[in-house]
Amino acid sequence: MLKALQDFTTITVLGFGLTGVSCVRYLQSLGITPVVLDTRAAPPGLEQDPALAKASECYFGxxxxxxxxxxxxxIVSPGIDRRQPVIQMAIDAGIPMVSDIELFAWVVDVPVVGITGSNGKSTVTELTGHILRSCGMNPAVAGNIGVPVLDYLTTKESHDCFVLELSSFQLELIDSLKLHAATILNITSDHLDRYDDERAYERAKHRIYQHAKLCVWNRDDAKTMPLFKRRGMQQIAFGAGDAAKGFGVTRSGKRSYITWEDEPLLDVASLPIQGMHNVLNVQAALGLVKGLGIEPAVAAKGIQGFKALPHRCQLIAEHGGVRWIDDSKATNPGAAIAAIEGLRATVPGQLILIAGGDAKGADLSVLQPVLEQIDVLITLGRDGAKIAGLKQGARQVQTLNEAVAYAAKQTSEGSMVLLSPACASLDMFSNYKERGLKFKAAVEAYYAHN
Known part of the structure; x- marks a missing residue:
């Protein structure tokens, strides 16, 4: 495919949300007037930047x-399902389709690091950027994490590297992205409303390794291991057990340490983010920055000062020795499992779980073994009843306020109440962020009146 955008006569941007707006802005900065399509009569981009729409050829509906x-x-936005019949007909007609990440790959001239996985992407992306800044670099942190990467190409600010969070939807449509380091953190059942089966989802994730110089993978999850070893490709594995090579975890007395090449590197208790899932996240970030020439011993010093991202195992309140944790970003079973397993050892009292929402077709039965570590289960939302059926004595409620009130009555000093839904939020909320904020508001309201 030709990689000079000016060589194309008609360029269409499919989807006019956050990513689509960034694509249109980038194209117009190059003097290109795109056609803009969106199935919504009033897509978000109209309100976000009406001038862009006015300067483009737009068809909404x-x-x-x-x-x-x-x-x-x-140029296909990640929220667009290409299985729609009209889009399939365009594919069958041979119309080339790319993502915004592919456009970026055509022009980027500094090192790029890429992160994907079912869970932990945003934490590792932000942590990698934090380490790089601590080591004197000036990274742009972009992609699926919030700032579309093309927006960085339309500003005058310069960066010496990029750290990209990449979703499976973005990875489906890349061919040219050459990464200095890439990781698949984990693969669990997710987005089966967008994929025909789990294998299709896994294949999309593995596209991140296509041209990567260094592949960083999770030895505790064989699905993350590169399927093929290319000439010159390097690998680093990480995991929760002892390891002679790569990253591991070793125990000495009552303390645990992250190791590099079988040598202690970091005291787990000193990490700014807690839980075994975050130990793995730290290892992955340390591996990624090694792809940019920063040795683990140096990178480890840059971790301090990092703060947990909102809605990801975030402590939002503590009352009477009871901790309330917002993990609303746990939108699939794998994320909830990681949170429960990572936090259980830190809870001397009862661990109370609030879960439920829209499971997006995921197999919720995988939660049953980990629910044995839960003392009280409270469920809500479209698929709450399915989760409740996995544990005897589960309590089903209709609202978050009701869930918080019931949870509070089950607590005593040393307890933890964990919102880790294992489901998407769109059946009850606009997104996981709103769900997390409503949870915090419900906790504050409860203690204000009790």
Whole structure:
């Protein structure tokens, strides 16, 4: 495929949300007037930047095949399901489709690090950026984490490297991204509303390794291991057990240490983020920055000062020795399992779980073994009843306020109440952030009146 955008006569941007707006802005900065399509009559981009829409050729509402077939190149936003019949017809007609990440790959001239996985992506992305800044570099942290990467190409600010969080949807449509270091943190059942089966989801994730110089993978999750070893490709593995090579965890008396090449590197108790899942996240970040020439012993010093991201095992309140934890970002079973397993050892009292929402077709039965570590289970939302059926004595409620009130009555000093839904939020909330904020508000309201 030609990589000079000016060589295409008609470029179409499919989707006019956050990513689509960044694509249109980038194209217009190059003097290109794109066609913009969105199935919504009033997509978010209209409110976000109406001037961009006015300067483009826009068609909002049900997709029309003729608009797609007139395109020489279609830039697809990650929220668009390409299995839609009208899009499939454009694919069958040979219209090339790319993601915003592929456009970025055509022009980037500094090192790039990429992070994907079912859970922990945002934490590792931000932590990697934090370490790089602590070591004197000036990274741009972008991608699926919030700032679309093309927005960095339309500013005058310069960066010496990029750290990208990449979703499976973005990875589906990349071919040219050459990463200095790449990781798949873990793979658990997710997004089965967008994929025909789990293998299709896994194949999309593995595209991150296509041209990576260094592959950082989780030895506790064989699905993350590179499927093929290319000439010149290096690998670093990380995991929760002792390891002679790569990163591991060793125990000495009552203390645990992250190791590098079988030598103690960091006291786990000193880490700014807690839980075994975060120990693995730290190891992954240390491995990634090694791909940019920063040795683990140096990188380890840069971890201090990092703070947990909102809605990811975040302590939001503590009353009477009871800790309330917002893990609303746990939108699939794997994320909830990681949180429960990572936090259980830190809870001397009862561990009370609030879970439920829209499971997006995921197999919730995988939660049953870990629910044995839960003392009280409270469920809500569209698939709450399915989770409740996995543990005898579970309490089903209708609202977060009701869940918080019931949870508070089960607590005593040393207890923890954990919101880790194992489901998406869209059945009850606009997104996981709103769910987390409503949880915090419910906790504050309860203690204000009790």
């Amino acid at each position: 049900p997709l029309q095949l003729e608009h797609l077939l007139q395109s020489d190149l279609i």
